[in-house]
Amino acid sequence: MLGGTFDPVHLGHLRSAVELREALALDRVHLVPAATPPLRGEPRVAPTDRLALLRLGIGDTPGLVADPRELERDGPSYSADTLASLREELGFDARLVMALGHDAFLRLADWHEPERLFELAHVVVIDRPDHQAALPDALVELLAGREVEDSEALMARPAGRLLRLRLPSRMAISATEVRRRLMAGFSVRYLLPEAVESHILSWGLYRHG
Known part of the structure; x- marks a missing residue:
């Protein structure tokens, strides 16, 4: 599982997903x-638009799936609830991984039910070489005894x-910079x-701040 606002999805997101797989x-x-990400600002465009862009971005890429389950659930988008939903579908023996970037990882102890994340899945941090x-x-304290060296x-x-x-x-690639460029033309x-660029320009998404 690779979560995010995908506001909008860009090549950095998609390439990371391919390389993670x-x-x-x-x-x-x-x-x-x-x-509605609890620790981030409100996304700039509607959930249906972000999902449509994600599906266009993935296209026919093998092994990548646009998963709308958080958009179909009421309330805040807690990763623990999403992992519980995936665990229920895949069974107890499945290897389940939640991947996240280094900035999000540094705030992991502040997430909703962080201990439950590890009960449900492994956590993989996409590291920054400069950090x-x-x-x-x-x-x-949360990570004590959990870290391993290889896959x-x-x-x-x-x-x-x-x-x-x-x-x-x-x-x-930063989604913030992508939005800034779109707003500036x-x-x-x-x-x-x-396909994502074409859809955004055709529908005038991100044109206004």
């Missing part, structure tokens, strides 16, 4: 747009472990999949 030999990666800052005390150790159990993973293509070519 390859690195961990996953059957599939569910990209899950958040309806060596010390972890907050609450996060160190084999991670997949030895269905849930409960943490792996830091550096992906080959660290594409420094600047080009977003090669930042977004062509």
Whole structure:
């Protein structure tokens, strides 16, 4: 599971999902747009538009799935609830992974029911090579005894472990910058999949702040 606002989905999101699937030999990666992310601002466009853009971006890419379950649920988009839903579908023995970026990882102890995340899944941090800052005390406590060194150790159990993973293509694309460029009328070519760019421009999405 790779969650986010996907506001809008860009090539960095999609390339990370492909490389995550390859690195961990996953059957599939569910990209899950958040309806109302508790620790972030309100997304700029409607959930239905973000989901449509995600589906266009994925296209026929093998192993990537646009998963609308958080958009179909009332209330805040808690990852623990999403993982519980996936666990119920996939069964107790399935290896379930929640991937997140380094900035989100640093706030993990502040998430809703952080211990429950590890009861339901493994956590994989897509690491930044330039980030060596010390972890907050609450996060160190949460992670105690959970970290493993490689994917084999991670997949030895269905849930409960943490792996830091550096992906080959660290594409420094920011959705904030994409939105800024769209509002200013600047080009977003090669930042977004062509189908996503075309849909955004055709429908005038992100034109206004």
